[in-house]
Amino acid sequence: MPAPVIVEKKKLENPPRRIHFLGDRTLRQPAKRVAKVDEEIRLLVKEMFQTMYSSNGIGLAAPQVGVHKQVIVIDIEPDKPEVETLVLINPVIKKLSRQVCDMEEGCLSVPNVFIEVTRPEEVEVSYKDELGHPRTLKTRGLLSRVIQHEMDHLQGVLFVDRVENELLLTEELRKINFPLVLLNQLNSHPNTHKYLPLL
Secondary structure, three states, X not given: OOOOOOOOOOOOOOXXXXXXXXXXXHHHOOOEOOOOOOHHHHHHHHHHHHHHHHOOOOEEEHHHHOOOEOEEEEOOOOOOXXXXXXXXXXXXXXXXXXXXXXXXXXEOOEEEEEEEEEEEOEEEEEEEOOOOOEEXXXXXXXXXXXXXXXXXXXXXXXXXXXXXXXXXHHHHHHOOOHHHHHOOOOOOOOOHHHHHHHO
């Protein structure tokens, strides 16, 4: 019988996976459903957690490490060993609240950019855990936001695509020379056209 994935919450000098950054086309490719939750998937989950902790993240989707499978790992309390982690495989949003809220977001694939994004306050999601067991989770607040953020990655969407304040977005993206990065992203996402004036 397979065992749950247990990962020590610590940084590694050489994390097992490389995170892809804004400008890399791999981030714009939709992920495929996992056909079978097996040892290969559990190893991926373990390595994703190790990479996430090593990068000071609280969530990571498989496409961010170049794997186009619907796998997400989350730990909103990485400094608390007693707090359980969350693994979502083939997640599907069942319901979103009408109430929305603004909260600052960042992303391991868009380092050093933090900006407010509007999202539904509450989410209900169905998924499989790392043992292949079907689960349903209804949550709100930070965990809800992280789930929605990471599920966007599975569709090739980044949080900068959801920013409504374009002036503020422009200011933040210039910090990472976004117009230069943009040249590698033209025609890669339907929202990309709204950044063309930055050039």
